[in-house]
Amino acid sequence: MNTPCPPSRATFIQKANNDISDILRFLRNQGAPLMVSVYPYWGYVHNRLSMHLDFALFKSKKPVLTDTFNVKYYNLLDAMVDAFYRAMERVGVSEVPIVIGEIGWPTAGGEHNVTTTQNAAIFNQNLLKHLEARKGTPKKPQFAIEAYIRSLYDEKDKSIHPSYQSFGIFETNGNPKYPLFKKSSN
Incomplete structure (x- = not known):
């Protein structure tokens, strides 16, 4: 995408417009969603000079x-998803729902004060609360967000950027890195 912020100005890169519009029309005709990877972590890292970490971690109270249209955003996830919806509108297909196929926050491998176990816990715990509210985004409140956390375990064997290796919510021995789910009384 080009210019994902503010969301109302978002567009797909020019060379992808034809392909993405064909894909979106196919998905619309099939009644299927578009699966996208959305990483507020990367959105924050690439814009940290102009963005507060609380916005990425769902901690903003205001x-x-x-x-542009006086739509207010309290978290980066909603802004990123709405940017994608706006780019879809620009290619003429706006009624395909988005499903987030990958999302998460790394616990290591990036900037020492950002890729921490504490930030990953805060992000994923607040993500779950956000999803449980089933409110959708400011632009598409009627579409509850469906999302899938990227990895159960770290992927240390992959030869990719170290932060990509550290999205797991469990250690390789099966122990959780941090508490994620509420304890059930059953």
């Missing part, structure tokens, strides 16, 4: 971003 709107951090007000879009």
